Amino acid sequence: MKITVDEDKCCGAGSCVLAAPEVFDQRDEDGVVLLLEAEPAEHLRPAVREAANVCPAAAISLSEA
Incomplete structure (x- = not known):
């Protein structure tokens, strides 16, 4: 899986930080998403999918590689 x-x-x-804090964070100055891990480990993938699904702005894209 690759995240953009x-x-x-x-x-x-x-919402992404709440769903997958190991993979996403937010910038202090404006709250914009920070991607910590572009290719998460297998055990994190369900949480990453959840984060993408709950993102109100659809700012998270996943690709299976």
Whole structure:
């Protein structure tokens, strides 16, 4: 799995951080998503899928590689 984020779409809701804190964080100054791990370990993938699904701005894209 490979993760990409569109910082321009991100609204700073923080849903991704709540769902997968090992993979996502937020910038302190504006709350925009920070991707900590672009290719997460297998055990993190369900949480990453959940994060992408709950993102209100659809700023998280997943590709299976």
